[in-house]
Each structure stands twice: as C-alpha cells, then as structure tokens.
Amino acid sequence: MFKKILIANRGEIALRIVRACREMGIESVVVHSTADENGMAVRMADESVCIGPAPSRQSYLNIPAILTAAAVTGADAIHPGIGFLSENVEFCRMVEEHGFTFIGPTSEHIAKMGDKAVAKDTVRELGLPLIPGSPGIVKTSDEGLSLAKEIGFPVLIKAVAGGGGKGMKVARSADEFKSCFDMASNEAKAAFGNGDVYMEKYLGNPRHIEIQVLADGQGNAVHLGERDCSIQRRHQKVIEECQSPALNDAQRKQIGELAADCAAKMGYRGVGTMEFLYEDGKFYFLEMNTRLQVEHPITEMITGIDLVREQILVAAGGKLPFKQEDIVFDGHAFECRINAEHPETFIPSPGKITRYHAPGGLGVRVDSAIYDGYAVPPTYDSLVAKLIVHAKTREEGLMRVERALDECVIEGINTNIALHQRILQEPEFREGNFTIHWLENLLEKQEEEKRRVAS
Numbered sequence: 001m002f003k004k005i006l007i008a009n010r011g012e013i014a015l016r017i018v019r020a021c022r023e024m025g026i027e028s029v030v031v032h033s034t035a036d037e038n039g040m041a042v043r044m045a046d047e048s049v050c051i052g053p054a055p056s057r058q059s060y061l062n063i064p065a066i067l068t069a070a071a072v073t074g075a076d077a078i079h080p081g082i083g084f085l086s087e088n089v090e091f092c093r094m095v096e097e098h099g100f101t102f103i104g105p106t107s108e109h110i111a112k113m114g115d116k117a118v119a120k121d122t123v124r125e126l127g128l129p130l131i132p133g134s135p136g137i138v139k140t141s142d143e144g145l146s147l148a149k150e151i152g153f154p155v156l157i158k159a160v161a162g163g164g165g166k167g168m169k170v171a172r173s174a175d176e177f178k179s180c181f182d183m184a185s186n187e188a189k190a191a192f193g194n195g196d197v198y199m200e201k202y203l204g205n206p207r208h209i210e211i212q213v214l215a216d217g218q219g220n221a222v223h224l225g226e227r228d229c230s231i232q233r234r235h236q237k238v239i240e241e242c243q244s245p246a247l248n249d250a251q252r253k254q255i256g257e258l259a260a261d262c263a264a265k266m267g268y269r270g271v272g273t274m275e276f277l278y279e280d281g282k283f284y285f286l287e288m289n290t291r292l293q294v295e296h297p298i299t300e301m302i303t304g305i306d307l308v309r310e311q312i313l314v315a316a317g318g319k320l321p322f323k324q325e326d327i328v329f330d331g332h333a334f335e336c337r338i339n340a341e342h343p344e345t346f347i348p349s350p351g352k353i354t355r356y357h358a359p360g361g362l363g364v365r366v367d368s369a370i371y372d373g374y375a376v377p378p379t380y381d382s383l384v385a386k387l388i389v390h391a392k393t394r395e396e397g398l399m400r401v402e403r404a405l406d407e408c409v410i411e412g413i414n415t416n417i418a419l420h421q422r423i424l425q426e427p428e429f430r431e432g433n434f435t436i437h438w439l440e441n442l443l444e445k446q447e448e449e450k451r452r453v454a455s
C-alpha cells in the first residue's frame with residue numbers, strides 16, 4: 001500500500017481525498033497555488049507544496065511542478081481529483097514514467113475514452129446502446145449537412161474533446177446547419193485547442209442518467225447503481241439524486257450490468273462513470289468519465305462504499321473486495337451543488353465569507369472546504385459546498401434537503417441556495433417528473449414573469 005499520496009487538486013475534492021488518506025493511514029501532500037495558501041485542504045494535509053501562481057496553467061495544470069513536488073516530498077502515488085489534469089493522458093503517462101502510481105485508470109483507457117468519437121466506437125463494440133449519429137469525426141460542414149439530413153433534424157454538433165457543455169450547438173434545420181457547425185468547431189478550438197466535432201441526433205426530452213462503475217484492472221467490475229443528473233443549467237448539473245425516480249429495478253439492473261460488463265471487458269481500473277441520456281424507456285450512451293465525479297457522494301450514501309478508498313486500493317493493485325450481489329442500495333440520496341453565484345443572474349460571487357454555518361443532523365453530509373473568514377478566490381470554479389442528504393425514501397429525502405438548506409448560512413458572498421429552495425418547491429420536481437430541460441424552462445418562466453411585472 002502507498003505510504004504517501006500527492007493530491008493534485010484544490011477545494012472540497014482535495015479535502016475529500018485528504019480525509020480518505022487519513023482514514024487509511026496514508027500520508028497526504030496537497031499542492032496548491034498562491035491563491036490557495038489558506039485552503040482547508042492545505043491546512044488539513046500532512047504536507048503542502050506551493051507550485052505556482054493563481055492561474056491554473058501555472059499551478060494546477062503545471063505538470064513539471066507537480067512531478068517535482070511529488071519527488072521532493074517522496075510521494076508514491078498521485079491523485080488527480082476532478083477536473084484539471086484528471087483526464088489528461090499526457091499527465092497520466094508522465095506520472096507513470098516518473099515512477100509514481102496514477103490513482104485512476106491507465107493512460108490507454110483515458111486516451112480511448114477522452115476522444116468521444118473513439119469512445120463511442122469502443123462501447124458500441126462492447127454492447128452499449130448509442131444515439132444515432134456520425135460514425136466518427138465530421139470533417140466538413142457539407143459532410144455534416146448530408147449526414148444531418150439522414151439522421152433527421154434537430155441534430156447536436158459536439159466537440160470530440162468536449163467537457164462542461166462547451167463546443168456544443170443544436171442545429172434545428174438545414175438553413176442554420178453551417179453556422180452552427182462553424183460555431184461549435186470554433187468554440188471547441190478556443191476551449192480545448194481541438195476543433196474536431198462529431199454529430200448526434202438531438203433528443204428533445206431526455207433525462208441524464210449515469211452509471212457508477214468500479215473495476216480493478218484484473219477483469220473484475222461492479223456497478224454501484226445510477227445517478228439521475230437531469231436538473232441542469234447550461235448542461236451543468238445542479239441537483240443530483242439516486243436512485244432515479246424514472247427507473248424500476250429491472251431497468252436499473254439491466255443498464256448497470258451492461259455498464260459493468262463493458263468496464264470488465266475493457267480491463268478498466270478504478271472508478272468510472274458511463275453517462276447516458278434516457279428517453280421513452282431507452283438508454284443512449286453519451287460518454288465515459290474516467291475519474292471520480294463531483295456527485296459521487298450520493299452513491300456512497302446509498303451503497304456505504306467509500307469510492308475514494310476503493311479507488312486508492314485498486315490503484316495499489318488490490319482486487320475488488322466485493323461482488324455485484326454484495327452491493328445493496330439503501331434509501332435515497334440528493335446532492336445540491338452550492339455555488340458562489342447570484343441565485344437569479346448567476347453572476348459569480350467570489351469574496352470573503354463573513355459567516356458560515358453548515359447544516360447537520362441525521363442523514364446530512366456537507367463536502368466543503370470553506371470556513372468563517374475564508375475568501376473564495378475568483379480564479380477557479382464557483383462550487384463552494386455540496387450538500388448531500390440520505391434518507392429512507394425519496395419523500396423523506398425531500399423534506400431533509402429542505403430542512404438542511406434552511407439551516408445553511410453562508411454570508412458575505414452570494415450563493416445559489418435560494419435557487420435550490422425554489423426548485424424544491426416545484427410540484428414536478430417533488431414528483432420526480434423532469435428532464436434535462438426542466439430547470440431551464442423554469443428559469444425562463446421566472447424571467448418572463450419578471451418582465452411582465454416590470455412592464
């Protein structure tokens with residue numbers, strides 16, 4: 001087993017990994033930028049190393065600085081966390097080449113799944129259902145247009161290197177196809193340095209349902225159930241829950257086993273998530289994330305399995321300690337992503353937190369690295385806390401989330417707590433009756449209402 005793990009990340013997820021290390025008796029080193037000197041993860045880790053100035057390119061994406069920190073502190077393994085370098089093939093390769101273990105899959109698996117066009121080919125062969133779309137990269141807008149006519153409008157043009165909803169454009173008719181194609185490609189080039197795009201049929205009203213898998217790289221894999229992440233704004237998840245109110249046990253078992261089987265056949269190692277859209281009783285594979293997800297805690301709550309611990313154990317060469325039949329889904333869990341942003345305009349709101357009180361009580365977990373007097377830096381993403389609740393049933397869970405949101409006090413900055421409270425009041429949300437467009441529609445209605453009152 002590893003003696004010391006270097007954590008190449010920041011904020012709540014760095015702290016989450018420090019906590020797992022502590023419980024496993026492994027020492028932790030957190031690297032940080034100058035903007036994060038006072039970060040909670042930096043304070044809680046056994047050691048910390050400043051690796052550069054605030055901009056990510058010079059710190060959290062600075063591969064030589066991270067490898068040097070690992071060498072200097074004598075770490076055996078590197079945990080990349082979420083975002084930053086967690087799905088970067090080059091980083092993974094260099095970590096291994098320098099004699100450290102990458103806590104995650106092999107660089108080959110990251111490379112295969114990181115290119116979304118290759119990923120789709122791979123999983124198609126392994127038996128996962130796909131959305132009708134281009135067989136691979138679409139090179140020109142003319143080629144795209146004739147294919148779009150075959151698939152049928154609307155179509156979605158997506159970046160092969162995509163992430164966070166960037167480089168994605170819906171083309172609703174042949175007339176607007178070329179401009180959408182160029183926009184998606186240019187946006188992808190600007191965001192990812194790779195303008196290659198592919199195409200899919202645009203589904204009108206799907207849910208986003210993803211399957212958590214865990215595999216040991218020795219041919220063993222299990223699934224840990226699904227997460228319903230349909231509550232989104234601008235393709236970004238806002239509230240996640242499990243189990244999905246849309247699935248029954250038979251559907252859950254079927255898609256879960258397909259995903260686990262796919263991971264086993266790939267020889268995959270570590271945690272991974274297969275994301276699907278789900279419409280009219282059918283699943284369509286979107287992409288596989290070869291890392292931990294922000295929303296992993298809800299799976300932990302209903303399975304009792306510590307995903308970071310398991311990730312570390314399999315990276316160290318351990319065999320999966322359980323079989324599919326050992327995994328029991330107990331109750332219901334929700335996660336609200338609390339962001340430092342205005343709850344209506346969504347304008348980011350970095351700054352000093354003047355008062356903080358975290359909610360508590362039975363079934364409430366808060367994954368956060370903020371504290372009284374902490375200044376949220378303007379440089380990174382706006383997630384400041386994840387409020388996670390676990391309850392016996394979905395109904396109890398709804399009451400518990402509401403209760404916990406009411407207890408939560410974060411002053412000095414704006415947060416989207418009021419947005420969560422608003423969503424929780426909606427009958428459709430309470431009934432579990434929503435798709436990926438539901439929240440955007442709700443926000444639009446709210447804006448219209450405001451305009452009506454103003455005029």
Ligand code: ADP
Pocket residue numbers: 131156162163164165166200201202203204206208232235275277286287436
């Ligand atoms: P990213 O990697 O940028 O997050 P994804 O492929 O995971 O991109 O898609 C993100 C979100 O975009 C999905 O959760 C869904 O809301 C929407 N989306 C993606 N593909 C489609 C599609 N073919 N039809 C409708 N919505 C889609």
